Amino acid sequence: MLQGLVLNSIHFGDVTFRPDGVYKSPMEASEHEIYDYVICTNKALDPSALPGTLAPVVTPEVTTIVLIQNGVGSEIYLTEAFSKNTVITCVTWVGAKQDSPGVIEHNNGDQITMGVAWNKNLDRIVEEKKVETFATILRNGGTGVQVDDDIIARRWEKVVWNAAWNSFTALTMLNTQQFLNSSEEAIVISRRLMTEIIDVAKAQGIGLEYKLVDELIDKTLKSHGLVSSMMMDLKNNRPMEVEGILGNPMRAARKFGVATPTLDLAYVLVKAQNWRVTNPSKV
């Protein structure tokens, strides 16, 4: 970290970022500071374990937790575990890659939509102020920020996309265009999985519309063929974000009594691939 992280950005130019501190764990980080913000930008591999991991760096009433991650449902674990802390959750659109260690090429977008995962124990006005303060910090740095009162709906909208294309591309090692060309039924199944996710959202009172399926299918058909992070992770034998993208929607479906047979099989198959990747000695 002496050399810092080199960021070659289409928007911010070439900068080198040298953090004030680098720690091996939240426990180690807790020895040095009380934190106003804890921002999670790690992969959402095990959302249910997040509260335990973060506990050392979260000071009640002081620390705001910010999730900039894929998937849905991770906030629930946090708002339940930290009843006196605001949780901000974000949907981000950014294109970046790291071809060599510590050198990040930022090549597309830097928009972020954020909002509060409302905590019924906290004053809504206070929580609104916290998200506005955080939004202002990012805006002052030049990032495009939208604050959305219903960020959970935005997260579920994104997971409608991710649940289908992440799992189907990973399970077939085809990009979206190739997958949709592989059989007449592929588009039917894609629509079916997207519809199941919307069913689950609606059963919880989250405001999604079924026309989103048409929009996402149209968008995909117009593209040249997209690969997903899950497909790239599997290709490189890395663990995938199974639980945030597929597991949490499936568990929400069961809680609210929604049938999701397509999601269930997608989950089981991706989970099995993930098991293969994470248990190489057993295969």
Add this chain to the structure above:
Amino acid sequence: MLQGLVLNSIHFGDVTFRPDGVYKSPMEASEHEIYDYVICTNKALDPSALPGTLAPVVTPEVTTIVLIQNGVGSEIYLTEAFSKNTVITCVTWVGAKQDSPGVIEHNNGDQITMGVAWNKNLDRIVEEKKVETFATILRNGGTGVQVDDDIIARRWEKVVWNAAWNSFTALTMLNTQQFLNSSEEAIVISRRLMTEIIDVAKAQGIGLEYKLVDELIDKTLKSHGLVSSMMMDLKNNRPMEVEGILGNPMRAARKFGVATPTLDLAYVLVKAQNWRVTNPSKV
């Protein structure tokens, strides 16, 4: 073929088989003989194309067509195309491998259950005689043969097994035991797919029982972990028997108005993998 096929068999000993004729196509074979039997032991890659392929070697009222293949539904294409010919269809249990070209190691079993795919245009007594004659030929050679009046039910029973384990092992590259260990939901989904296949069979009046699911799951849990022909085909970039094992049950489900969401996704994913294997230039 001058050297013949070498068969090293646990049951029949070491023999060399030299066929009377080897032809590149049924069309070429039709120039030499009128055939009493045409026995299809090829992979069931495209069952709907079978009548067109076999037409040159099928003589009306003379030729009996025998299928020794995986899957269900292939007989329907044949009985519709050849209204004056008996179709015999078989479920076979045999263990064999071909590690070097033309040398077959027969290492386990040689039982076969056969029966007529009854043709409503033909006399049942005549068809019964034809299957008995064919069974006698095989019995005289030393093979264990059972004739079953309801062979279509036996075929569907086998496809309950094949639809689940072929597709799940191929899509995860895990054996059955590893797959069932990979998540708590894996066994639930396995039972669900098997149940859907039985739903489809029952809707057609084919006599399967739901307890078959328990039997097949128990059998699998007691095994050390099985790999499937579909998994081996995919691993070796060979086309898979998608249509006979998954496609025909799915189309029968639609014809008889049975919902098969698990089967539908399994079909689409295996079909996509098959597309990837058979369209290497497009990937």
